[in-house]
Amino acid sequence: xxxxxxxxxxxxGISKFYNxxxxxxxxLDNASITIYxxxxxxxxxPSGSGKSTxxxxxxxxxxxxxxxxxxxxxxxxxxxxxxxxxxxxxxxxFIFQSFNLLSRMSTxxxxxxxxxxxxxxxxxRKQRAMEAIERVALADRAKHKPTELSGGQQQxxxxxxxxxxxxxxxLADEPTGNLDSRTGEDIMHxxxxxxxxxxxxxxxTHSEKIAQQAERRIRIMDGHVEEEPYTFKTEGGII
Amino acid sequence: xxxxxxxxxxxxxTSNKMxxxxxxxxxxxGVTALVVLVSLVNGATSSxxxxxxxxxxxxxxxxxxxxxxxxxxxxxxxxxxxxxSVAKIAPSGSSSAKVKYLNKDMEISLYGTTPxxxxxxxxxxxxxxxLKSADLDNRSYVAVLSHDTAKELFSDTDALGKNITIDxxxxxxxxxxxxxxxxxxxxMGSKSIYVPYTVESRMSGIPYIISFNVASxxxxxxxxxxxxxxxxxxxxDEEAFNVINMSTISxxxxxxxxxxxxxxGGIAAISLLVGGIGxxxxxxxxxxxxxxxxxxxxxxxxxxxxxxxxFLVEALMLSLLGCTIGLLLSWGLLELATALAGKIKxxxxxxxxxxxxxxxxxxxxxxxxxxxNKAAKKHPIEALRYEG
Numbered sequence: 001x002x003x004x005x006x007x008x009x010x011x012x013g014i015s016k017f018y019n020x021x022x023x024x025x026x027x028l029d030n031a032s033i034t035i036y037x038x039x040x041x042x043x044x045x046p047s048g049s050g051k052s053t054x055x056x057x058x059x060x061x062x063x064x065x066x067x068x069x070x071x072x073x074x075x076x077x078x079x080x081x082x083x084x085x086x087x088x089x090x091x092x093x094f095i096f097q098s099f100n101l102l103s104r105m106s107t108x109x110x111x112x113x114x115x116x117x118x119x120x121x122x123x124x125r126k127q128r129a130m131e132a133i134e135r136v137a138l139a140d141r142a143k144h145k146p147t148e149l150s151g152g153q154q155q156x157x158x159x160x161x162x163x164x165x166x167x168x169x170x171l172a173d174e175p176t177g178n179l180d181s182r183t184g185e186d187i188m189h190x191x192x193x194x195x196x197x198x199x200x201x202x203x204x205t206h207s208e209k210i211a212q213q214a215e216r217r218i219r220i221m222d223g224h225v226e227e228e229p230y231t232f233k234t235e236g237g238i239i
Numbered sequence: 240x241x242x243x244x245x246x247x248x249x250x251x252x253t254s255n256k257m258x259x260x261x262x263x264x265x266x267x268x269g270v271t272a273l274v275v276l277v278s279l280v281n282g283a284t285s286s287x288x289x290x291x292x293x294x295x296x297x298x299x300x301x302x303x304x305x306x307x308x309x310x311x312x313x314x315x316x317x318x319x320x321x322x323x324s325v326a327k328i329a330p331s332g333s334s335s336a337k338v339k340y341l342n343k344d345m346e347i348s349l350y351g352t353t354p355x356x357x358x359x360x361x362x363x364x365x366x367x368x369x370l371k372s373a374d375l376d377n378r379s380y381v382a383v384l385s386h387d388t389a390k391e392l393f394s395d396t397d398a399l400g401k402n403i404t405i406d407x408x409x410x411x412x413x414x415x416x417x418x419x420x421x422x423x424x425x426x427m428g429s430k431s432i433y434v435p436y437t438v439e440s441r442m443s444g445i446p447y448i449i450s451f452n453v454a455s456x457x458x459x460x461x462x463x464x465x466x467x468x469x470x471x472x473x474x475x476d477e478e479a480f481n482v483i484n485m486s487t488i489s490x491x492x493x494x495x496x497x498x499x500x501x502x503x504g505g506i507a508a509i510s511l512l513v514g515g516i517g518x519x520x521x522x523x524x525x526x527x528x529x530x531x532x533x534x535x536x537x538x539x540x541x542x543x544x545x546x547x548x549x550f551l552v553e554a555l556m557l558s559l560l561g562c563t564i565g566l567l568l569s570w571g572l573l574e575l576a577t578a579l580a581g582k583i584k585x586x587x588x589x590x591x592x593x594x595x596x597x598x599x600x601x602x603x604x605x606x607x608x609x610x611x612n613k614a615a616k617k618h619p620i621e622a623l624r625y626e627g
Binding site: 094100 | 243250251254531532534535536537538539540541542543544545616619620623
């Protein structure tokens, strides 16, 4: 099992400004959150609330203008693009609303792609990618291209791609947004399984119903965040 | 990583075959132009060079323009023949004449010469004999016909022992030469008749020698010896005569064809450059179309270098594929040219192939650089948001 109560994401006073038509817009205003290892957290807010900005900063796609962000103990600052890419590759497993698979590549190639960017040798890469594909129960679709798969299957390929690198967190942006409700439930079920297996999951959503399935919610509105308290755990259970 | 880049580039190229082909077309045409033009010049050059060498790099040809009242006679040639550097010497009076046999007549070049001419010029007999010393001494009206002349006058029948009329005088045909298969022969025409020098000089009314050919054993020495002998004879007037050394001609020709190769190669290189611009153009379009893909790759961990490598390899692969097709096409065209030309063999040399491959790679890399950099510098968030 994972080491309980170890903070994975620590944000203090994170702010992000945008300049829209000469006017400064605060997409994130002095946000402070902490997410612990093994947690299943939902970030919930309506569109335009700043949740995409928060996700981009958590996922190291963007860097905050102000404040401090520690990801797995490492300070994320104004690194170069390539350095940020390396951090994303190692620590973040992205799952997008529109799956974002590469359409020319097979399931296997899509899942193995982040491992290629790690420079992992072919033999190990094959094994890791197949493990991840088996984890989402798509072994029989490994050679199929995304266009030959259903939406739910495509999202499972995307989850396998996120799992392949054994990332510190799984960062899912509206993962059920493009799926019908039954398939969406299947995907949420898969997230629960992954959570139980010890993965840290951060799920961004606008849906209260989806958010309620998480252990804890971080609410965001007009750039301000409000965090439900974290319940410290012991091996035996709740203190 | 390199293998993966190659694999990705191959997938990208084959996923839109028509566009990839059109992109490569510039390079295909450029490479074909380069290889074919350079190979054609090379082929023609080596063919001409070998002809000149067959004529004899050891041959020296002398023409007298102004004899200052001291014309050369056969005895003078005998003096020159004694030089150690001179192997053989033969006068060659030439004029154009009209030849008739029965009801056929034609214009030919009439050469008045001696038996040595046969070896100096590397002539080959088909049948009969060439001129003999006795023919000169006796001023015999005998003639040796070139293959083309015999063919025109006698068709395929035996010409030996037949009487022909050259400018109103009757000659006995004693020999016929083999067909002159050389490039020069085809170029300059080979309708000629050889008669004894003594007879020709009487017919043309020029009783002295105005031109002669020498086969030398050492052509530098022979050239300078003949030069100084003639200078002395013609009162130190350098304009009175000229001495043409065949080895000088072939080196001059090398310079000319070298320049020609450079010129044609340069023009072809410009078309390759235009092909490179075509690649850049399509790569830029492709980078824009694939913005989303670039965003996805960046999100899952591709850095600047990985994206750069991917698009550079793609540009390089396009130009090298184009180069390969161009080389195959060139090979076909050169085979065709060889078949059509008959006498000349055109081949692609390793040098030309290396030049084409090197130039195409350089063009792929140079013109791929800008689009690849553009792709690699895209911001991941904006790229992910792109809906093309």
